[in-house]
Amino acid sequence: MTRSLKRTTSADVAREAGVSRTTVSYVLNNRPGQVIPEETRRRVMDAAERLHYRPHAGARALAAGHTDVVLLSLADLPMGPSLGRYVEELAGALAEHGLTLVTHLMSTHGRTLTDVCAAVGASAVLGFRSFDEQTVQALHSAGAVVVLPTTGQSSTMTMLGHAQAAHLIERGHRRIGYLSPVEHTFASMAEDRLHGVADACARTGLTPPDSRVAAMEIDPLSRLAARWVEQGITAVCSYNDEYAIGLLAAMQRIGLNAPGDLAVVGADDIPVARFAQPALSTVYVDLHEAGRQRAEAVAAGLHHRKFDEMLPVSSVRLVVRDSS
Amino acid sequence: MTRSLKRTTSADVAREAGVSRTTVSYVLNNRPGQVIPEETRRRVMDAAERLHYRPHAGARALAAGHTDVVLLSLADLPMGPSLGRYVEELAGALAEHGLTLVTHLMSTHGRTLTDVCAAVGASAVLGFRSFDEQTVQALHSAGAVVVLPTTGQSSTMTMLGHAQAAHLIERGHRRIGYLSPVEHTFASMAEDRLHGVADACARTGLTPPDSRVAAMEIDPLSRLAARWVEQGITAVCSYNDEYAIGLLAAMQRIGLNAPGDLAVVGADDIPVARFAQPALSTVYVDLHEAGRQRAEAVAAGLHHRKFDEMLPVSSVRLVVRDSS
DNA sequence: TTTAACTACTGATGCGCGTCAGTGACGCGC
DNA sequence: GCGCGTCACTGACGCGCATCAGTAGTTAAA
Structure with a gap:
């Protein structure tokens, strides 16, 4: 289960498709404002597919100046189906904005949230409990652009x-x-x-x-x-x-x-x-809606727009059984 | 909660400390085989502290050729305290090897495991259910060196x-x-x-x-x-x-x-x-020991050593109460 | 015929970092 | 005075990518 193949880079794809690396980049990120004829596009896509090309996350982050990684900090695990639903919804909504969600489960002996944030180069950090000002500071210098702790939560x-x-x-x-x-x-x-x-x-x-x-x-x-x-x-x-x-x-x-x-x-x-x-x-x-709201807020923050996150009251559900 | 400060780089630290970037790198990664006098070391560390310096994960990954990120794939959430304990133990043991754990909670609408792996540049992927050969393949071309699915689990x-x-x-x-x-x-x-x-x-x-x-x-x-x-x-x-x-x-x-x-x-x-x-x-x-074993296996795989993961029988605990 | 605009690309640059191959200064033995 | 070895450091390169500033080639307007 261990393999150490050298990576296929965009240069490989370019060579395979008979175009320049720039063209490969334009096609794969289908850059708006660039007109690429369908045939070239196909050639590049096919080549990428054939070589199992995956852009190197680090290189991309370095060049682009930002990542699509969003980090969710779960303080501990009241991990019921409700939270599960929330995470699922959040991940889905973030994906629609081209963002990728990973979660960090706090642990006493493991890395701190800041370390993890830095390690994955997260551009946004979400949490359930509010972060103290010092943590927020640290997260920012760890590269996080948006830090949404308790907003609405x-x-x-x-x-x-x-x-x-x-x-x-x-x-x-x-x-x-x-x-x-x-x-x-x-x-x-x-x-x-x-x-x-x-x-x-x-x-x-x-x-x-x-x-x-x-x-x-x-x-x-x-x-x-x-x-x-x-x-x-x-x-x-x-x-x-x-x-x-x-x-x-x-x-x-x-x-x-x-x-x-x-x-x-x-x-x-x-x-x-x-x-x-x-x-x-x-x-x-019902965290269904909350997840979507959260995703919108993150996306807005990342694009320097403002967004008022709010939760519809209807999301709190009362289940009356026999103990009351 | 949104900030867009430009990053402090190791060049900034070097300038602040009055040394070269190389020296900063040597000190901060305390590179074996390099002798740095205590005074210089201090100067660099102080400067780094003062500027809240955090190395850029992407750049580091790019230059070093590998990351310290380990991705744990949780299929869904039978997230009881037992699993929580496991994750905690795993994260702790991995941290001792200088590795950082993040988890991905499967979701129908979100990103696939492979996408997430690529996005965070994970060098190892862990899971509870076994991955099919195709997934393993994809994970490898997404940059994962070690893929440990069900071993022992x-x-x-x-x-x-x-x-x-x-x-x-x-x-x-x-x-x-x-x-x-x-x-x-x-x-x-x-x-x-x-x-x-x-x-x-x-x-x-x-x-x-x-x-x-x-x-x-x-x-x-x-x-x-x-x-x-x-x-x-x-x-x-x-x-x-x-x-x-x-x-x-x-x-x-x-x-x-x-x-x-x-x-x-x-x-x-x-x-x-x-x-x-x-x-x-x-x-x-009792997943306590299992977490440690897993971490060892990952670390070994990353260093191209072999390691036989196995779980002591004693880890299964019977709790006899009144229903049996 | 010239100019302008558009199409379909490409070359070069730099992001921040780790690391190799040095370089000068100094001490020591001969 | 010379070679040699350490010490303490530095310059330069390249990782893989996005992106800017082009550049030929074609077409349309002036």
């Missing part, structure tokens, strides 16, 4: 939290708890979602949500549930479905039932959510 | 299936069912896992597992469960935990209980597995 997560709480409030709940994850990698996203919950409470004149951190294990979760019930809290928004399912299991263990004693709403609508007992009510963001 | 999945079945057989079960996913993207992995189950049955002289495909919904799953019980099957291996949890929920719906009527073993040990009712027994592969 933070508000998306906020909308999600808002939807969770709004649903519970509509159901008549007045005292709401918030289940925060212990993993610090989830912290920023959890905070965004919590903001949404707090906002919904504030708008309805309720006391702010009682946010508690707990490990995803039966004992801590059941202690937490008992405490909430004691405090008169009747409903809780969970950071995500997994924590929510953990909470449901913990409640069952100590004889509390949902939604009677404590209503629970999750987030993300993971596949197993509907199999929880009781089936978990949840909220998710 | 298929056998890992097989081992996982084997462990599922072995556990059930040890518990005394003689007729085993296999729950296959409908999603065709999971097909190849499901097949590998099934092979392991079949192998374990064959070795014990049992009839081959009864493999059935079902959608991940209550009705089909409960029909399937009923049918299995009717047939005298007493235990089932599920393709993954999510299907297993679905099956458990479906069984409960029609009054079947696990493990009494039908024992269930999942795969992957997703976080919610322990919150299922009954808590799901499962099997997972």
Whole structure:
């Protein structure tokens, strides 16, 4: 599986087609403003095909001054089908603009985002959590032209939290708890979602949500549930479905039932959510449209146009099941 | 968030430090065999730091003839914590060899793997499913030196299936069912896992597992469960935990209980597995070691050494809970 | 007949870097 | 004084490509 053939260059193609390297370049990038007769075009294309020609990315980047690589930084892996859908949509929409998406999964021991950005020569970097000013600076000097961190994303997560709480409030709940994850990698996203919950409470004149951190294990979760019930809290928004399912299991263990004693709403609508007992009510963001918007924003930025990224409210979906 | 500063080049650093470009290159890549006095080294490093210098990836690739980019192709997203751990480990181990990992998430509308490989100039491509000869060919002419598809991975999945079945057989079960996913993207992995189950049955002289495909919904799953019980099957291996949890929920719906009527073993040990009712027994592969092995194999291939990748058996872990 | 415009190309340049083949300065032995 | 060997550095080249500034050849307008 290891091979070390010397590359076929555009010069090879030129020789094969009996034209100059310049003509090859013009044909293959079908440069606007250059008129190439169909026959020559064919000859070049055929030659390129025959020799399995692939332009050298580095050389191209060097000469053109920019690449078509867009880097998506995934902080960690809440990698459900929803995110998968998002990435797919994003990649597709970017491809329509001639851009290529690769993703970087954060890891403690691996390269930093900046290193990766530099290594692939990304001309745009996308992320879910906001980058601090220092990181943005570093990314720019690593060659990134466009850096879009949280634009619209933070508000998306906020909308999600808002939807969770709004649903519970509509159901008549007045005292709401918030289940925060212990993993610090989830912290920023959890905070965004919590903001949404707090906002919904504030708008309805309720006391702010009682946010508690707990490990995803039966004992801590059941202690937490008992405490909430004691405090008169009747409903809780969970950071995500997994924590929510953990909470449901913990409640069952100590004889509390949902939604009677404590209503629970999750987030993300993971596949197993509907199999929880009781089936978990949840909220998710349809990232389909978000992916397209993101791609437009990137393309606009790369062409120095401005573009207002925004997410239609309709993209937040409530899935009411039995736990609320 | 868009900036179009002109890049700082190594010439800038050279000027700033009062040395030649060559010296800058020697210092920054601390070239073996070149003696640079500490003072000069400092001057160069300081200048580079001060100017936020980042070598241009393309130029470097062009001059050096190779990149440090390794591309991991993820067919889709069974992205559990297990895979996350694997990627993390892989990235870390690759970084120790000076290599940078990026991942490509397959998408229908986006770029093909070959396009992405060419776009980032990857010198190695990794994947979970085996690439056909044509793809391998294309990847090579896209600049990939090393292409490692399934080496060791298929056998890992097989081992996982084997462990599922072995556990059930040890518990005394003689007729085993296999729950296959409908999603065709999971097909190849499901097949590998099934092979392991079949192998374990064959070795014990049992009839081959009864493999059935079902959608991940209550009705089909409960029909399937009923049918299995009717047939005298007493235990089932599920393709993954999510299907297993679905099956458990479906069984409960029609009054079947696990493990009494039908024992269930999942795969992957997703976080919610322990919150299922009954808590799901499962099997997972500790990909920690696999990541390191993979990295070694890549590094060896890139240096034209040979390396036999293999996975210690100990990496398959059985988690016995209440469903079996 | 000259000028202009267009067609169908090509030669040369430079992007930023790694690297080879030096070069001058200095010390040491003879 | 000469050769030799290290030390500390530098000049120049070329990687593969995009692109600018042409240049012949043809046709159309003046």
